[in-house]
Amino acid sequence: MRASQWIPWVFVVLWSTGFTGAKLGLPYCGPFTFLAMRMGLTLLCFAGLIAALRPAWPTAAQMRSQWISGGMLHGGYLGCLFAAIKLGVPAGLAALIMGLQPLLTALLSMALGEQRFRPRQWLGMALGLAGASLVIAGSKGVSFGGGAGAAFVIGGLVLITGGTLFQKYRGGGANPIAGAFHQYLSAFAVTGILALLFERGQTVAWSGPFVFALAWSVLMLSVLAILLLMRMLREGDVSQVAAYLYLVPGLTAVQAWLLFDERLSALAMGGIVLAAAGVALVLRGGKPRAAAERIDSIKG
Template sequence: MSTQASPRTPTLERSGVATLLLILAIGLFWGGNWPAVRFSLMDIPPLSLRAIGFSTGALMLLGWAWLKGWPLLIVAGERAWLVATGLFTILGFNLGTAFGQLHMPTSQAAIVAFTMPCWALLLAIGLLGERVTARQWLGLGLGQAGLLVLLGPAAWQAGFEGLLGPTFVLGAALSWALGTVLTKRRGNWQGHPVVITGWQFALCALPTIVLAALFESPSAPTTWQASTWLGLGYHLVFAICLAQMLWFRNVNRLTIGQSTISTLIIPVVGVASAVVLLDEPLSSRLVLALMLILSAVAIVMTQRKQPA
């Protein structure tokens, strides 16, 4: 007798529980990174922070790969793809968000940055030939509604003032979206995700080190506050190393629609962690945004099986 599930029974696409855990880990790690970076920027200028992050990420990930015995050599056919995806996904996004936070509140920057799914879905239509399902459009609509609720009326009251910050962050979102679509288009990467991500960090570390040396003069580490060190530690371990590697793996496991929609949870985690760590108020707007975005993730990550 067949044990096939009922057509009305929702089933997780791809690998089920593992996929959800992957999404939750990325959401928690990158969501918590927004207040962590806020603490770090109290004593460390943005270019210097990115130079430290990229360099540490490269050393930790490539060192880990070396200890595990994974091949560090990137095959010739993947080198150009590694450069392109690294520059867009890591360098462009991180520099855009860093400079954006200098000209606008961090909470608003987080929200603008995670309009990325809109651009990735549109780019995927042209570059990957993906068909966006009705469920994905519904999930995307709910997620964007949640982001608008989270942003609140302040965005509309600001008018055309302060466009520099949003322009930087919007550029970061577009850069991340293009890098994500290119990662998916390459597909079937032979290199291990740890090795690929490590070399991407190494590539992006070079220009940030040069720019930081030319334009910034950070204070001595002995003068940094304890909160700066804690924020930097979280940023390096969870956001730079773990989340970036998991994101690379996530993109290759899922469709662009699934992987990018899943990032809508990140600004919710970022704002919620700010409530706890930065003593920001827990408002009804935040709760409503959380419900909308979690609904968006659930809709995209589940589907109904077709009858046999």
């Protein structure tokens, strides 16, 4: 199997651990403080990679693009997601955010005139959404945790969708490592400001689970998973990349079962199978009909 074939599956497995990692680490720290620490440590990791590999430095325009996408994806989206979990929004609802994003991404891509789906791919998107919904319905159910939780959930959905589209169509050209450094520089500024505004004076309860959750979030999610995502967005179609995210609720449910003894119902297991079938239909549908010359010029 070529690297380009296994990369999406490694990414999905890693990405799904973000929900269980948040559940593990947030009892010991405020959400924005946790993220500011994560972004700061990630910056140090990428600074080390830049010093060792000496990649091409992005232009001023490329840096601005990375600041925008990084602020949305790593600062805004994760900030909303972690705040929602801290407010008591269950993991099922966090998975629902990821379950809705591929469909919203596809609709916005069509609205922008970048692509059109074949009927088989629309069926796959619908099956994926249905499967993700069954996973949630068969686990803890959906609860918004009050008006603030609902606002954070909606904000997170908008930010991850907008950040994904912006990175695909406007964030290309920069070296992945140097580009990621600037993305996390922006995210560190966003989460640092939020921590100072809303969590000043709060203490961090250092413990083994907290250190593990922070280290895993930095190395496996913010470094490895994001580098894989940037490669996928550079080489693949944005809606096909987003379709893999339909598998996240199922993987999250499996991890919750293994780590926290949250039992999987027959309905949830059926949703995992349905979501996998939907992803297969989207990916087997071939490259969506698109304004090929326009996309190729952007990718180039």
